[in-house]
Amino acid sequence: MVGAYVSMRASCRTGEAMTINFKINGSRQSVPAEADTPLLYVLRNDLALNGAKFGCGLAQCGACTVLLDGRAVRSCVTEIGLIGDAEITTIEGLGTVDKPHPLQRAFIDEQAAQCGYCINGMIMTAKDLLDQNPHPTAAEVREALAQNLCRCGTHSRIIRAVLRAAQNMGKT
Numbered sequence: 663m664v665g666a667y668v669s670m671r672a673s674c675r676t677g678e679a680m681t682i683n684f685k686i687n688g689s690r691q692s693v694p695a696e697a698d699t700p701l702l703y704v705l706r707n708d709l710a711l712n713g714a715k716f717g718c719g720l721a722q723c724g725a726c727t728v729l730l731d732g733r734a735v736r737s738c739v740t741e742i743g744l745i746g747d748a749e750i751t752t753i754e755g756l757g758t759v760d761k762p763h764p765l766q767r768a769f770i771d772e773q774a775a776q777c778g779y780c781i782n783g784m785i786m787t788a789k790d791l792l793d794q795n796p797h798p799t800a801a802e803v804r805e806a807l808a809q810n811l812c813r814c815g816t817h818s819r820i821i822r823a824v825l826r827a828a829q830n831m832g833k834t
């Protein structure tokens with residue numbers, strides 16, 4: 663795995679703008695970018711997908727989390743040139759205002775956001791969790807979200823929202 667990453671890095675030239683093609687939220691996109699541009703910058707600056715947030719830029723807060731082939735990654739440290747054929751899913755790809763994803767619905771129902779800055783990362787990390795483990799315990803939700811920071815301190819509502827979503831998704 664590490665070897666594959668190193669070889670991908672070696673094959674990616676940096677410091678030189680190129681056209682980068684990738685799959686995102688069910689469609690294909692291409693943007694001119696240097697290969698080492700953080701995915702988060704491409705999402706926000708080139709595609710106007712502003713759900714993922716810039717918090718620390720150091721993979722430490724989780725505000726920028728997106729899914730890469732279904733697994734949660736920190737887009738602030740994911741180089742666009744290394745995406746390859748992996749499919750990116752952002753929170754904009756989960757649901758719509760009219761038809762929110764059950765996780766989005768549960769976060770609304772539990773009023774889990776105060777400022778809302780962390781919520782993208784919480785929901786995308788929780789999506790990865792529920793895809794892997796559809797019926798997590800509260801302890802498992804806490805563990806999955808332990809590296810996602812919420813400065814407003816709404817953790818207990820966030821955990822309740824994820825458990826509610828799991829319960830609702832189990833009914834459908």
Ligand code: FES
Binds near residue numbers: 716717720721736
């Ligand atoms: S902005 Fe990416 S983890 Fe904090």
Ligand code: FES
Binds near residue numbers: 774776781811812
């Ligand atoms: S709701 Fe404000 S950082 Fe979490």
